[in-house]
Amino acid sequence: MKVLLVEDNQRVSQFIVKGLRESGHTVDHADNGRDGMLLATSERYDAIVMDRMLPGGIDGIAIIEALRKTGNRVPILILSALSDVDERIHGLRSGGDDYLTKPFAFGELLARLDVLGRRAEGGSTRTSLEVGDLRMDLLSRKVQRGSRAITLQPREFKLLEYLMRHAGQVVTRTMLLENVWDYHFDPQTNVVDVHISNLRQKISLESERPLLRTVRHAGYMLTADG
Amino acid sequence: MVAEPRRRPRMRSSAALLAWSYAALGILALVLFAAPLLYTWEDVIDEGRLELLHEDSQRFASVYQHGGAGSLVDFINARMNIQFAGERILLLTDARHRPLAGNLAAWPAQAPEDAENFVASVEFAGHPTRAVFLHTRLPDGYHMLVGRDVAKFAPLQNRFWYGLVTAVAALALIGLLGGVLIRRVLLRRVYSIRQTVSAIMQGNLSHRLPPGRDGDELGTLAQTINGMLDQIEQLVHGVSNVSNAIAHDLRTPLAELRSRLEELALTRPPTPQVFTEIEAAIADVDRVIRVFNALLRLAEIDTGLRRSGFVTLDPVEIAAEAVEFYRPAAELKGVELAFRSPGPLHASGDPLLLAQAINNLLDNALKYVDAHGRITVEVSGLEQHVEIVVADNGPGIPDAEKPKVVERFYRGDVSRGTPGVGLGLSLVDAVAKLHRGTLTFADNHPGLQARLSLEQGVAGNAGAGGQARLARPPAPEAQPDAKAAGS
Numbered sequence: 001m002k003v004l005l006v007e008d009n010q011r012v013s014q015f016i017v018k019g020l021r022e023s024g025h026t027v028d029h030a031d032n033g034r035d036g037m038l039l040a041t042s043e044r045y046d047a048i049v050m051d052r053m054l055p056g057g058i059d060g061i062a063i064i065e066a067l068r069k070t071g072n073r074v075p076i077l078i079l080s081a082l083s084d085v086d087e088r089i090h091g092l093r094s095g096g097d098d099y100l101t102k103p104f105a106f107g108e109l110l111a112r113l114d115v116l117g118r119r120a121e122g123g124s125t126r127t128s129l130e131v132g133d134l135r136m137d138l139l140s141r142k143v144q145r146g147s148r149a150i151t152l153q154p155r156e157f158k159l160l161e162y163l164m165r166h167a168g169q170v171v172t173r174t175m176l177l178e179n180v181w182d183y184h185f186d187p188q189t190n191v192v193d194v195h196i197s198n199l200r201q202k203i204s205l206e207s208e209r210p211l212l213r214t215v216r217h218a219g220y221m222l223t224a225d226g
Numbered sequence: 227m228v229a230e231p232r233r234r235p236r237m238r239s240s241a242a243l244l245a246w247s248y249a250a251l252g253i254l255a256l257v258l259f260a261a262p263l264l265y266t267w268e269d270v271i272d273e274g275r276l277e278l279l280h281e282d283s284q285r286f287a288s289v290y291q292h293g294g295a296g297s298l299v300d301f302i303n304a305r306m307n308i309q310f311a312g313e314r315i316l317l318l319t320d321a322r323h324r325p326l327a328g329n330l331a332a333w334p335a336q337a338p339e340d341a342e343n344f345v346a347s348v349e350f351a352g353h354p355t356r357a358v359f360l361h362t363r364l365p366d367g368y369h370m371l372v373g374r375d376v377a378k379f380a381p382l383q384n385r386f387w388y389g390l391v392t393a394v395a396a397l398a399l400i401g402l403l404g405g406v407l408i409r410r411v412l413l414r415r416v417y418s419i420r421q422t423v424s425a426i427m428q429g430n431l432s433h434r435l436p437p438g439r440d441g442d443e444l445g446t447l448a449q450t451i452n453g454m455l456d457q458i459e460q461l462v463h464g465v466s467n468v469s470n471a472i473a474h475d476l477r478t479p480l481a482e483l484r485s486r487l488e489e490l491a492l493t494r495p496p497t498p499q500v501f502t503e504i505e506a507a508i509a510d511v512d513r514v515i516r517v518f519n520a521l522l523r524l525a526e527i528d529t530g531l532r533r534s535g536f537v538t539l540d541p542v543e544i545a546a547e548a549v550e551f552y553r554p555a556a557e558l559k560g561v562e563l564a565f566r567s568p569g570p571l572h573a574s575g576d577p578l579l580l581a582q583a584i585n586n587l588l589d590n591a592l593k594y595v596d597a598h599g600r601i602t603v604e605v606s607g608l609e610q611h612v613e614i615v616v617a618d619n620g621p622g623i624p625d626a627e628k629p630k631v632v633e634r635f636y637r638g639d640v641s642r643g644t645p646g647v648g649l650g651l652s653l654v655d656a657v658a659k660l661h662r663g664t665l666t667f668a669d670n671h672p673g674l675q676a677r678l679s680l681e682q683g684v685a686g687n688a689g690a691g692g693q694a695r696l697a698r699p700p701a702p703e704a705q706p707d708a709k710a711a712g713s
Contacts (some may be wrong), residue, residue, distance in 0.1 A: 080635060083519065084526050085578060086535070103515055113340065155550055185582045189589055194554040217505075 001117045002026045006036030008055050019106045033058030040067055045074055047117045052080035061094045066093035075116035107218030111170040129164040132224030136164055156199055163222040174221035196220055198200040242409035249401015253394050260390050275374055279360035282372045290364050299327040315357055321367030415444050431459045475517055483510035520649040527656040538578045541612045542567040542605045548584040549603050560597045567605040571684045573612045575661050583657040586650040587616040587676050595620035612680045619673035628667045
């Protein structure tokens with residue numbers, strides 16, 4: 001993916017640029033609002049990581065609003081030290097696609113960026129999802145592993161659907177909380193892990209190949225080739 | 227000009243100014259009353275005087291008609307002898323103003339030719355006198371002048387003026403004295419308030435204003451200020467408690483982190499061990515970040531601003547979701563998790579915060595309950611309130627500690643050694659307050675019963691966003707602005 005990073009903090013930028021390059025992405029970096037605006041409007045990117053507060057007279061939100069006004073639909077991940085729910089809503093409403101609060105783990109940033117970049121590629125009007133021999137029918141809400149039918153609770157279905165839609169991508173616990181449960185806060189204990197392990201038991205019996213992998217320091221990944 | 231800080235500063239007293247203004251107003255009223263009175267009074271006197279002169283003149287004229295000029299001269303001379311000097315001025319002249327009889331030496335020089343009555347200064351009985359004259363033309367060209375001394379009423383007039391001036395002076399004096407007195411009394415009390423407030427500004431928050439007499443304005447003000455000071459003292463006390471707690475709860479992981487890194491720098495262990503240490507260091511940092519996030523969230527709730535984003539929600543649905551969220555974790559621990567509700571309810575609130583509050587209560591219960599314990603979540607709708615009760619059969623909280631558990635960073639004896647930053651129940655309490663409700667604890671015999679009570683509120687801004695403020699908006703233009711519609 002070709003990614004534009006607009007971030008003024010030297011250390012944070014270095015850390016992100018290095019991490020993204022190591023993950024195989026091409027990265028352009030702007031350290032102020034003017035340069036960021038210039039690059040974002042003149043080049044074509046697969047995703048933009050945008051800091052909210054920037055020097056140079058133009059802040060992140062202004063850049064996003066300008067881009068959206070010209071019909072540019074590039075996926076944008078907002079980075080911000082402002083964690084208030086209202087700030088978050090403001091950021092997303094201005095046209096950002098996701099919001100990540102500083103400080104953050106790099107795994108979280110990478111996972112969210114991956115999901116954003118991939119979402120722009122694939123359409124969402126599918127009626128079924130498939131990962132290996134695991135098959136989900138979105139209309140009849142039935143799940144099958146090979147010929148074995150799997151019964152899932154509604155929330156488990158939603159969890160699996162999210163994982164299958166992002167098969168091959170790392171999804172973090174926070175992403176699961178936000179997208180499956182709509183919880184935009186950090187539960188004090190790792191309840192999500194228990195949900196995942198329950199789901200794992202249901203989709204993969206002892207005899208079957210495991211599909212749901214735990215990615216250290218990041219989250220989980222559903223993949224057929226593991 | 228350098229003001230001496232130790233002296234009582236001279237200030238413009240608004241109370242004294244008010245008193246003086248009233249005195250000035252009194253004086254003005256007095257003058258306004260006296261001026262027309264004086265005018266009317268002088269008018270009446272003038273008219274009365276003229277009437278007397280007319281009577282005299284008619285009498286003399288009739289003497290002249292009956293007996294002619296000689297008879298009138300005799301009559302006048304006779305009158306001159308019996309009347310008091312100065313009371314009446316008389317003069318009879320021929321056609322060329324030559325005196326024939328009377329007590330005036332000559333025709334007054336200032337006398338106008340045509341006027342019937344006039345005022346003139348004349349030499350009378352050896353004194354210059356101002357008098358009113360009535361001029362009568364008798365047949366055959368004789369002139370008769372009848373006059374009276376104006377100065378006769380002067381003492382009365384003077385007395386009037388003296389009276390007026392005395393009254394004005396008295397009013398002015400009373401006003402001045404009153405102003406000074408009021409100013410002094412008021413200043414004394416204001417000064418005591420100033421002293422107290424100065425002491426408070428220097429950091430001694432326990433000072434209170436003297437209450438003064440009940441019901442008077444300054445007393446009421448003092449009471450209000452004292453109430454405010456109570457509140458401030460409580461808040462400051464709370465802040466210092468929190469600072470101490472922050473110092474403890476942030477310093478501990480920071481100290482661990484620092485020593486970990488320092489040791490790493492000093493000992494330079496083999497690479498695999500370095501990685502383990504770095505991971506532990508990241509965990510330390512994450513702990514600090516969690517405390518910060520919890521504090522920020524609390525601060526966000528405490529400002530009360532979130533109330534503008536209230537929507538109509540179903541607390542039963544939110545609680546049920548929270549219970550389902552925790553069910554796998556409860557099952558893993560072998561804890562029985564039961565949920566009871568009367569069916570859908572309505573309340574006005576912030577769904578995200580309410581979910582977090584119920585999650586925290588559940589988390590707390592699950593943390594302390596033994597394996598194979600029981601947790602019951604019950605939602606019930608009362609008349610004005612919705613109650614969410616999370617009950618467990620864990621160790622519970624001693625009565626003495628119950629009010630303290632919602633304090634920030636408070637960790638009971640039972641909770642030592644368990645994960646958590648000590649802010650979970652503070653958040654629930656803050657959320658309850660935001661929803662004009664309460665968080666109370668009771669015994670569950672055995673265990674703990676946490677009762678979160680929320681005011682149902684008015685479903686005023688229903689539909690102005692609803693769940694949308696939680697979900698990611700698909701496109702900015704398609705999203706109704708919940709914030710604008712809610713406020």
